[in-house]
Amino acid sequence: MKTVQNKTDSIDGKEPQGLSDLSINHPSAWDIDQFRANWYAFLESLLEEEASSLIPSRRMRCQIEQTPVFQEVVSGWDTMKSSLRLDAWKRLLLAAEESCRTILPACVQCGECCRMGSPTLHLEDIPLLQSGKIPWDQLITLRKGEPARSPFDGKPFILTEDKIKVREKEGLRECVFLTSQTADEAAVCSIYNDRPLQCRAQACWDPIPARETADMPFLLRENIFAGVDLLLKIMGEHESRCGFEALSSAFEEINRSNGENVNEVLELLSYEDHFRQFVSERFNIPSESMDLLLGRSFAQMTTLFGFRVSCEPDGTRCLVSDDQKE
Numbered sequence: 001m002k003t004v005q006n007k008t009d010s011i012d013g014k015e016p017q018g019l020s021d022l023s024i025n026h027p028s029a030w031d032i033d034q035f036r037a038n039w040y041a042f043l044e045s046l047l048e049e050e051a052s053s054l055i056p057s058r059r060m061r062c063q064i065e066q067t068p069v070f071q072e073v074v075s076g077w078d079t080m081k082s083s084l085r086l087d088a089w090k091r092l093l094l095a096a097e098e099s100c101r102t103i104l105p106a107c108v109q110c111g112e113c114c115r116m117g118s119p120t121l122h123l124e125d126i127p128l129l130q131s132g133k134i135p136w137d138q139l140i141t142l143r144k145g146e147p148a149r150s151p152f153d154g155k156p157f158i159l160t161e162d163k164i165k166v167r168e169k170e171g172l173r174e175c176v177f178l179t180s181q182t183a184d185e186a187a188v189c190s191i192y193n194d195r196p197l198q199c200r201a202q203a204c205w206d207p208i209p210a211r212e213t214a215d216m217p218f219l220l221r222e223n224i225f226a227g228v229d230l231l232l233k234i235m236g237e238h239e240s241r242c243g244f245e246a247l248s249s250a251f252e253e254i255n256r257s258n259g260e261n262v263n264e265v266l267e268l269l270s271y272e273d274h275f276r277q278f279v280s281e282r283f284n285i286p287s288e289s290m291d292l293l294l295g296r297s298f299a300q301m302t303t304l305f306g307f308r309v310s311c312e313p314d315g316t317r318c319l320v321s322d323d324q325k326e
């Protein structure tokens with residue numbers, strides 16, 4: 001095991017070399033910052049030893065830091081008599097090793113699953129939308145034909161039907177609901193008691209329940225907007241004129257023409273943008289909720305093909321290849 005200033009081999013009651021000196025390196029002399037620094041160093045080496053375990057190290061750390069021993073030692077360290085600190089430190093290290101050996105079959109809210117991707121919603125989740133626990137503007141529709149990746153093994157595949165997902169943070173795979181109140185606090189799920197089915201099934205100690213959710217009916221836009229015929233008609237119209245297939249073949253044309261023929265893509269981008277703006281304004285739907293109603297915009301999806309849309313000062317939109325310098 002490591003300490004910041006000491007290297008020790010054991011926490012089994014044998015006093016490690018160096019800890020017998022009542023010096024600044026001894027727990028009795030640590031202030032809370034030195035205590036924390038030594039704790040992190042110890043955890044690092046403990047988790048390195050467990051690196052072959054399937055359980056993520058963040059989850060192990062979370063479980064250890066939720067033990068009564070950790071809570072008691074940390075909260076009392078500053079006011080603890082110096083003579084009691086060595087004993088408290090040893091109790092903590094033993095509790096940590098024990099905790100690592102006994103993984104609780106329960107979610108400790110470490111947030112590890114939430115950093116690997118946001119959940120896909122199931123029909124069973126519809127009451128969470130109806131009650132406003134999950135707001136519409138935090139959802140996106142991935143449409144049939146779009147590329148996606150498996151939440152279980154990360155492998156890419158093409159969607160054979162629409163899927164509705166919670167948004168992920170910009171440029172990350174992390175769920176938008178994983179947040180912390182202050183910079184010092186660990187991030188946790190802000191809708192934990194009302195989290196969707198997939199999140200409730202995810203268990204780092206047992207992958208089977210989450211995999212089983214893949215056989216349960218997924219939520220579709222048709223379920224959410226059932227009975228609102230006008231919106232269903234708009235969705236159908238958008239799909240037939242602005243399906244992902246159309247965008248994909250327009251980009252293929254750019255490749256075939258060695259980058260010469262960009263007009264088809266530009267026309268599609270412009271048409272889809274007008275369609276979305278018109279629906280948003282005409283039916284007073286906030287623009288943030290349009291990604292649920294019509295899926296991601298074509299402009300957003302250009303990145304899937306190695307391009308992005310840039311706006312010139314005069315309002316003209318250009319298609320820029322990722323290979324092109326700013």
Ligand code: SF4
Pocket residue numbers: 113114117118119166175176177178188189190191192195196199
């Ligand atoms: S909804 Fe909550 S539990 Fe589910 S991935 Fe997002 S942050 Fe995690």
